[in-house]
Amino acid sequence: MTDNALNTSRSQEIFGAAQEIMPGGVSSPVRAFKSVGGQPIVFDRVKGAYAWDVDGNRYIDYVGSWGPAICGHTHPEVIAALHETLEKGTSFGAPCELENTLAQMVIEAVPSIEMVRFVNSGTEACMAVLRLMRAFTGREKVIKFEGCYHGHADMFLVKAGSGVATLGLPDSPGVPRSTTANTLTAPYNDLEAVKELFAENPDAISGVILEPVVGNAGFITPEPGFLEGLRELTKENGALLVFDEVMTGFRISYGGAQERFGVTPDLTTMGKVIGGGLPVGAYGGKAEIMEMVAPAGPMYQAGTLSGNPLAMTAGIKTLELLKQDGAYERLEATTKRLLDGLLECAKDAGIPITGSSIGGMFGFYLCEGPVTNFEQAKSTDTEFFGKLHNKMLEKGVYLAPSAFEAGFTSLAHSDADIDATLQAFSECFYEIK
Numbered sequence: 189m190t191d192n193a194l195n196t197s198r199s200q201e202i203f204g205a206a207q208e209i210m211p212g213g214v215s216s217p218v219r220a221f222k223s224v225g226g227q228p229i230v231f232d233r234v235k236g237a238y239a240w241d242v243d244g245n246r247y248i249d250y251v252g253s254w255g256p257a258i259c260g261h262t263h264p265e266v267i268a269a270l271h272e273t274l275e276k277g278t279s280f281g282a283p284c285e286l287e288n289t290l291a292q293m294v295i296e297a298v299p300s301i302e303m304v305r306f307v308n309s310g311t312e313a314c315m316a317v318l319r320l321m322r323a324f325t326g327r328e329k330v331i332k333f334e335g336c337y338h339g340h341a342d343m344f345l346v347k348a349g350s351g352v353a354t355l356g357l358p359d360s361p362g363v364p365r366s367t368t369a370n371t372l373t374a375p376y377n378d379l380e381a382v383k384e385l386f387a388e389n390p391d392a393i394s395g396v397i398l399e400p401v402v403g404n405a406g407f408i409t410p411e412p413g414f415l416e417g418l419r420e421l422t423k424e425n426g427a428l429l430v431f432d433e434v435m436t437g438f439r440i441s442y443g444g445a446q447e448r449f450g451v452t453p454d455l456t457t458m459g460k461v462i463g464g465g466l467p468v469g470a471y472g473g474k475a476e477i478m479e480m481v482a483p484a485g486p487m488y489q490a491g492t493l494s495g496n497p498l499a500m501t502a503g504i505k506t507l508e509l510l511k512q513d514g515a516y517e518r519l520e521a522t523t524k525r526l527l528d529g530l531l532e533c534a535k536d537a538g539i540p541i542t543g544s545s546i547g548g549m550f551g552f553y554l555c556e557g558p559v560t561n562f563e564q565a566k567s568t569d570t571e572f573f574g575k576l577h578n579k580m581l582e583k584g585v586y587l588a589p590s591a592f593e594a595g596f597t598s599l600a601h602s603d604a605d606i607d608a609t610l611q612a613f614s615e616c617f618y619e620i621k
């Protein structure tokens with residue numbers, strides 16, 4: 189890197205070594221800076237709204253570990269609770285009361301959830317929920333939407349978002365055609381397309397799964413009537429409606445998108461925030477459906493480390509913090525301030541932009557917009573975004589290294605952090621254009 193205000197020599201050294209021993213040098217593809225150019229920053233530690241890299245540079249962090257850090261990184265109460273639990277053990281492989289506590293909190297928070305099963309990641313939750321959809325309905329097909337990401341299981345790697353979209357990858361090799369033959373896709377916000385799929389596949393569709401607000405193709409909100417329409421269509425056709433709230437759960441409101449939009453699905457998947465920074469996923473829904481899961485019922489799904497005490501503790505503490513009065517109002521105000529300011533900075537500089545925010549989640553596209561589906565999202569100026577990303581880093585702001593990922597704020601982001609970020613955006617827009 190020439191002409192760089194930032195010294196990132198340690199990062200470069202470590203990442204160079206990583207590339208020799210791990211594919212692409214990372215444990216998950218979006219962490220690599222492939223679509224924005226430059227080399228990833230290697231983190232040393234995180235606290236509140238900030239991340240420090242191994243060269244000692246500090247960044248205002250809008251990735252927040254891709255969502256979990258909603259109370260701010262290493263919140264003292266979460267860390268204290270973890271210390272206490274740590275003394276008792278890291279994994280039991282037997283029932284533990286902390287599971288009851290978190291399960292009860294999730295059931296109270298999320299309208300659709302009467303029973304819940306804990307797993308270790310969002311991918312696992314989505315894999316299991318699809319099996320459950322099929323087991324409950326006795327049907328094999330599933331409808332998903334272009335640009336939505338439901339983890340990396342075979343049957344969901346069709347027109348997927350997240351790293352698949354970022355890297356412009358075709359549907360992945362290694363996924364047998366027979367596995368995805370039952371995965372039908374429709375454009376997001378297109379009820380007519382869903383109607384047609386139901387008409388073309390009578391009594392064969394187990395359900396519809398979607399991100400109720402899309403965060404893996406940038407940031408796309410459901411148009412008025414879309415979620416309601418899906419609720420009706422699935423009901424009419426004897427199919428299940430599944431909200432993948434791995435990203436939106438506890439992020440756009442305490443009860444997730446289903447609370448925010450007042451549409452209750454049959455099943456819900458969760459992840460990210462629910463683990464407070466430790467690996468947790470969950471799926472839940474109506475008791476009559478969840479009773480199908482082993483050992484209550486015949487649908488098999490298991491996990492050696494599932495529901496482990498450390499992960500449960502981080503989740504419980506995080507949800508307790510989020511439950512406090514005014515948490516979501518503050519989060520929403522912070523995010524809106526950032527987004528409104530960002531749109532203004534771009535407009536002042538004459539840069540085409542469209543964007544929005546809900547709760548602690550935001551996104552923008554460098555095009556005129558509006559963007560209501562993945563096809564339209566692709567008209568964002570990815571080259572400009574790459575330059576913007578690099579320049580923002582130099583100015584101490586860490587954005588997701590992809591034009592197709594949502595941004596995340598936290599309760600630790602102060603007005604001063606937002607002001608500093610907007611100042612950086614403003615400078616960058618003028619420097620790049």
Ligand SMILES: *Cc1c(COP(=O)(O)O)cnc(C)c1O
Pocket residue numbers: 308309310311312314337338339340399403404432433434435459460469
């Ligand atoms: C992150 C994400 C997943 C996958 O979760 P992992 O914990 O990364 O496996 C699934 N669905 C959505 C909507 C996500 O944002």
